[in-house]
Amino acid sequence: MILAIDTSLGTSVAVVGGDIVTESATLDTRSHAEHIGEFIDRVITDSGLTPADVTTVVVGIGPGPFTGLRVGIAAGVAFAFGQGIPVLGISSHDAVAVGVDACTVVTDVRRRELAWTSYRNGVVVAGPGLTTEATLASDVDLTEFPEVRAGTISAAMLAAAAQQRIDRGDDLSSVAPLYLRAPDATPSNGPKRVSG
């Protein structure tokens, strides 16, 4: 039984396994910390399961706005720690590319930037990268890999993508976020003068 969590856009949590697919999601992009606990609790309970039935946790590691993204990853790590089970990380864009021959997944990462990843049959062929609305078409080959603009990431689809990659034997052990941007901070050049 996989517990999948994605907070790269809204908050989406799912339990997937056997004939069970239970998902809880919101489009709200600013309340991940509020929703995360209830959603995990709800999908497990509504599936008639207990936390001990979960055997693997999968988290979407972005790209996405950092503050919310970290909530889902932290939750996935902690849930897995509580059960002594593995936590796996895959790109949140993987969830959108499942079952599509060729595509470029594009999501909004705020500050007028877009994140993109190009896929062929669920395998990354270019990206992830950052671009803008104005430069997307020149930065990315949208002819061979047509744009799929995603406003949400489904945790159930994330679980499906993870299952495919587990079956392929990929190493998914890193849950480090795909930040794609360095922190906004500039080293200090010494104090400013205060006297005239």
Added chain:
Amino acid sequence: MNEPLVLGIESSCDETGVGIVRGTTLLANVIASSMDQHAVFGGVVPEIAARAHLEALRGTLSAAVTEANIRIDDLDAIAVAAGPGLAGALMVGVGAAKALAVSLGKPLYGVNHLVGHVGADVLREDGGEIELPTVALLVSGGHTSLLLVRDLVTDVVLLGETIDDAAGEAFDKVARLLKLPYPGGPHIDRVAIDGDPNAIRFPRGLTLPKDLVNHRYDFSFSGLKTAVARYVETADAVSIPDVAASFRESVADVLTRKAVDACREHGVTRLLLGGGVAANARIRALAAERCAENGIELRVPPLALCTDNGAMIAALGAHLVARGVAPSSLDFPVDSTLPVDTVRV
């Protein structure tokens, strides 16, 4: 359940802390700090702190459970700092705590970071209940607050706080002026040993009679910082030890004077120091001196319980459990300005 076993998570600033207590007994206190990563910036960078929390999360959880030598299923509750602090940093701890609570099927307590500093006092060698009422002076790079605590659950009052910089920030900024490394506190302490604390009379923020009308227990360090900068820029010959000692004396004087004043006004004979700045040698010494003169008992937890840590959050959580306080609902938000009278969100 007289002695609840509680795991506490702290991520309000630049320390990732996981602590485990059984009632008032400390079982584990594991801290990962991102302090070194902030050094080149001269102060805590929130995004860097938040990234570091996530990186440290699994390791600190695991080390704490190992150190406490408990079975994680035996925990009675999870506690987490819900505020005040840096929102993005708090969210890492809160997201983790919620999921851990659901995973283990245990109640969750979102608690106040500042009241946690007061709660740390129960984790003394000699154990026992926290002795109240007390005035608490909580001073760090993130906060400078004076609290009156008559009951840890029902009666915590904010007497005053900084109206501009936290005291720890002032130490960092003055250290930069003096070309001393980050964090400033320990380095200013070090060079001040050879200095004369009365060499330069730096201002004492918010201590003039006109200020005391509205800000009797509030603090301000911005003017002091500017005064030090002006002095360093304009003095003919600058003695770094004298500047460091005189600056430190001003901070220590204001902090301890207001804390003792609060004890006297409210008839409280106990003063608790908390926060990383409580490690400052002169602040401790002056607090001890003035408390002794006024018949006030001074309490300073060990350094690892003064700086931000998960054990203090666990201790406050255990206190709430023992008092029969209901857990938080799972949907609470982080609150970067959580008021001290909200002990549990």
